Amino acid sequence: xxxxxxxxxxxSVPEGENLVLNCSFTDSAIYNLQWxxxxxxxxxxxxxxxxxxxxxxxxxxxxxxxxxxSGRSTLYIAASQPGDSATYLxxxxxxxxxxxxxxxxTRLMVKP
Amino acid sequence: GAGVSQTPSNxxxxxxxxxxxxxxxxxxxxxxxxxxxxxxxxPEFLIYFQGTGAAxxxxxxxxxFFAVRPEGSVSTLKIxxxxxxxxxxxxxxxxxxxxxxxxxxGPGTRLTVL
Numbered sequence: 001x002x003x004x005x006x007x008x009x010x011x012s013v014p015e016g017e018n019l020v021l022n023c024s025f026t027d028s029a030i031y032n033l034q035w036x037x038x039x040x041x042x043x044x045x046x047x048x049x050x051x052x053x054x055x056x057x058x059x060x061x062x063x064x065x066x067x068x069x070s071g072r073s074t075l076y077i078a079a080s081q082p083g084d085s086a087t088y089l090x091x092x093x094x095x096x097x098x099x100x101x102x103x104x105x106t107r108l109m110v111k112p
Numbered sequence: 113g114a115g116v117s118q119t120p121s122n123x124x125x126x127x128x129x130x131x132x133x134x135x136x137x138x139x140x141x142x143x144x145x146x147x148x149x150x151x152x153x154x155p156e157f158l159i160y161f162q163g164t165g166a167a168x169x170x171x172x173x174x175x176x177f178f179a180v181r182p183e184g185s186v187s188t189l190k191i192x193x194x195x196x197x198x199x200x201x202x203x204x205x206x207x208x209x210x211x212x213x214x215x216x217x218g219p220g221t222r223l224t225v226l
Contacts, residue, residue, distance in 0.1 A: 004154070043116075044205075099168060105154055
């Protein structure tokens with residue numbers, strides 16, 4: 001059974017810092033990996049999708065990498081802003097089905 | 113519409129009652145998913161539709177939970193004899209196809225069972 005873990009569970013940084021969020025998964029046989037943002041009381045916003053054949057994806061200040069063989073992904077946020085404060089979730093789609101298996105999320109606070 | 117919509121946004125019910133939660137996927141998306149999110153946790157898969165049929169319902173916790181998608185578009189998640197432990201945010205997502213397609217989520221329905 002696929003298990004996804006995110007470290008750290010919570011992170012507080014001053015504005016302007018570059019930061020890295022970590023995601024690991026136990027079964028390397030994945031189709032893709034998605035990073036999401038969730039604001040309090042809201043749904044999930046898709047940030048980046050990495051196909052299993054890709055190594056990384058970039059969108060603005062965000063860069064996500066994928067090391068499928070080691071079961072790891074990182075989300076890099078450059079020059080963090082208070083508006084980046086939210087919970088970040090990673091999720092994988094496995095060969096066993098099309099559903100997403102989620103990690104527990106990293107709750108990020110960027111202080112002005 | 114432009115995105116996935118879910119109604120109601122909030123639902124408060126009493127233990128033992130029946131509830132229906134609705135999801136309108138992105139127009140043209142063939143795949144539809146239901147997830148459940150408890151406070152402080154990541155969403156957990158419930159059921160996945162490809163077209164009108166339930167391709168995978170392995171995440172439904174018990175037979176009180178049932179979902180339909182009769183015309184391959186709108187889906188309804190039905191919960192019978194609700195229990196306090198059913199309280200959670202129920203999220204719906206849709207995608208354009210199988211496997212590699214990106215999933216887009218609705219805002220969720222917050223269900224509270226008193």
